[in-house]
Amino acid sequence: MxxxxxxxxxxxxxxxxxxxxxxxxxxxxxxxxxxxxxxxxxxxxxxxxxxxxxxxxxxxxxxxxxxxxxxxxxxxxxxxxxxxxxxxxxxxxxxxxxxxxxxxxxxxxxxxxxxxxxxxxxxxxxxxxxxxxxxxxxxxxxxxxxxxxxxxxxxxxxxxxxxxxLFGPEALGKHPLTFCVDSAAQKASAAALGEMSGVRVTLPGHGEPTGDLAGLIAANLAAYARTTAAVQAALGEGGATVDELLRRVCGGLGVHMTNAGSVVLNRAVVSAHLTEGLAQGWARLRVEENALLFWPV
CATH class of the missing domain: 3.60.15.10 (Ribonuclease Z/Hydroxyacylglutathione hydrolase-like)
Incomplete structure (x- = not known):
């Protein structure tokens, strides 16, 4: 092309x-x-x-x-x-x-x-x-x-x-667990772009250019919020390791991982949202029987 x-x-x-x-x-x-x-x-x-x-x-x-x-x-x-x-x-x-x-x-x-x-x-x-x-x-x-x-x-x-x-709609649909290392910062950065004035066209890193910056931001913030909700729902099933929570989250979102790369990338996403949960008070962390476990509050 x-x-x-x-x-x-x-x-x-x-x-x-x-x-x-x-x-x-x-x-x-x-x-x-x-x-x-x-x-x-x-x-x-x-x-x-x-x-x-x-x-x-x-x-x-x-x-x-x-x-x-x-x-x-x-x-x-x-x-x-x-x-x-x-x-x-x-x-x-x-x-x-x-x-x-x-x-x-x-x-x-x-x-x-x-x-x-x-x-x-x-x-x-x-x-x-x-x-x-x-x-x-x-x-x-x-x-x-x-x-x-x-x-x-x-x-x-x-x-x-x-x-x-920001990601285009197709990329958001293809990757329900949108990669991040800091989910709170990811949300804040997307929202901050909405405060800009005079932007005629926005090009995401993955996707088509658009004249609707506000709509693109809203779609991304909704996707990030869905991931947070999925992690909270998985946590609500009881305390678990990050790997167990990843399995639960993938089940809830219909994600099927087939290679090591996708596992470590998606594991990082779950970890990022858990860190956000610790800061916001809906998750807690403790060590039990030689395992690092996360629990709902």
């Missing part, structure tokens, strides 16, 4: 994850999120070159492999390419083993070292939120933590690239 134009000088490449291309007016372009792998990055570079543009810099909105896995291919072609990311996320882009390591809690087995959880390393530098000029393109970075520990949405004029702070 070819690049689609969102505004003069601003394009995106649709895919399993969207990549954004921002022209700098001098024949170069800032690439925002490079996709999962070489295949996506190769297609991205072909489309960028067709516009007569050369990659001038890369911004990774966060460190999940599907957003920076294409960095390595672009670096082969452009070794001096500047890559930036939120500071915490930049550490993971530089040392990608941290992603499956954090999810598994120890040295990850081969089943958790696939390209979906372990991208090639690339030399990213940390960048703070605010207004920046990257690769000659002027943008505004907005902190939207929750899906990742740190994550940026990107504003360019009246266009907002929400990254994974």
């Amino acid at each position: 070819a690049l689609q134009t969102l505004a003069p000088g601003l394009h995106f490449l649709p895919g399993a994850v969207n990549s954004v291309v921002i022209e700098n007016g001098a024949g170069g372009a800032l690439i925002v999120d490079t996709g999962l792998d070489e295949s996506h990055a190769r297609r991205l570079l072909r489309e960028v070159s067709a516009l007569g543009l050369t990659p001038a810099a890369v911004l990774n909105t966060h460190s999940h492999a599907d957003h920076h896995g294409g960095n390595a291919f672009l670096l082969k072609r452009f070794p001096e390419l500047d890559i930036s990311a939120p500071p915490f996320e930049a550490a993971i882009v530089n040392h990608p083993l941290l992603e499956p390591l954090s999810l598994f809690g120890a040295c990850p087995p081969p089943e958790l070292r696939t390209k979906f959880l372990l991208a090639p390393a690339s030399p990213a530098r940390g960048i703070e939120p605010g207004r920046h000029t990257l690769g000659g393109a002027e943008i505004e970075l907005l902190a939207v933590p929750g899906h990742a520990t740190q994550m940026y949405a990107v504003r360019f004029g009246d266009v907002l690239y929400a990254a994974d702070a």
